Amino acid sequence: MTAGRTGLRGDAPGLTAYIRLLTGTQFAFNIGFYAVLPYLAAHLGDGLGMAGWLVGLVLGLRTFSQQGLFVVGGALTDRYGPRPVVLAGCVLRIAGFCWLAQAGSTATVIGAVLLIGFAAALFSPAVESETARAAVAHERATGAPRARVLAVFSAAGQAGAFLGPLLGTLLLLLGGGFRAACLAGAVVFVGVLAGHARLMPRRPRTVPEPGGRAVFCREVFANRPFLLLCLAYSTYLVSYNQLYLALPAEVERATGSQNALGVLFALSSLLVVAAQLPLTRWSAHRIAPRTALVAGLAVVAAGFAAVPLVPGGPAGLLPGATLVVLLTLGQMLLVPAARGLVPDLVEDHRLGLATGALSSVSGLAVLLGSAASGTLLDAPGPVLWTVLAAVPLAGAGLALALPGRTPVRPEAGI
Secondary structure (H helix, E strand, O other): OOOOOOOHHHHHHHOOHHHHHHHHHHHHHHHHHHOOHHHHHHHHHHHOOOOHHHHHHHHHHHHHHHHHOHHHHHHHHHHHOHHHHHHHHHHHHHHHHHHHHHOOOHHHHHHHHHHHHHHHHHHHHHHHHHHHHHHHHHHHHHOOOHHHHHHHHHHHHHHHHHHHHHHHHHHHHOOOHHHHHHHHHHHHHHHHHHHHHHHOOOOOOOOOOOOHHHHHHHHHOOOHHHHHHHHHHHHHHHHHHHHHOHHHHHHHHHHOOOOOHHHHHHHHHHHHHHHHHHHHHHHHHHOOHHHHHHHHHHHHHHHHHHOOOOOOOHHHOHHHHHHHHHHHHHHHHHHHHHHHHHHHHOOHHHHHHHHHHHHHHHHHHHHHHHHHHHHHOOOOHHHHHHHHHHHHHHHHHHHOOOOOOOOOOOOOOO
């Protein structure tokens, strides 16, 4: 790889066909997902008339049914291989989006949201654990840091996250409404299902290990370094979830509507697409993963702390834009580092379970944190943003207790 090729295409040629399939999967997944999710809170509040705390609870339930049940998808991936788990997740996601398009009551919305979340709980840990495993194999074969493969994966996902809101916004502007966005997301997953049914390789089933609950407890609660990683990562996910709760409230407060929300999501995605690979290339060679995790959480905290301090600026969006930029920069530092640490802390044959557990612990934290932050939305601004900033700061403190690892020396020409 030559110096100066800093984009996604510049890093992709050295990757295997299987890694390309996994990154393409993440790209398509996020197009369908983000065509719907940024507009869910407004649909629940304005379209269905839900109270703020109930909106926060529904969003938390969606995250918990996804992140909280990742451990199920991870365990099934270890047992049956990624292919059947990915295909089942696609089928459930299609059904969930179609149901959400028709849901008109609190009970039916919650049912559809839970189904959508559980679909991702099957789909995502299968893809993410396979990507982590492939990244470690690529590192051993080529000497390139595994964080680089994980950064390509993240950048591909963010490219999809950039296009998804644009698709949703286009459908809303054309008068299709939230229902059209849901159906468009379902169509995207029909394509993902067809592609993976054809291209994803089969893997022999493994013999189930006795004592499933005991294995889970041993891998998570008795593995102190991994538990610390789970807790630190939880504070990031609680913070990231504020893009769907606190940020829409801030945009509406500043501008009187949520019309600019898609622009801010696009800003986040473009920043990742443009800067993820150069930033990860720099950090993977020069700082330890633990340092990247701590620094990323500190930058996320700075984003929340800056909101009440930054003047309104053009159209009143400067505080919200500052939050998005700093949260995204922190995300770019910490996510590849956190995912790259997992294979070092658990055995390879439990990588699916560990990947799922990382998100499950985080999902439980988001369920509790979303309801609490939904209640705080009516609090004075300095109180709200100070509390939100304290969460990732606490995570940075936990991450400092993780075992360090010597960073790889820079390659010639990088």
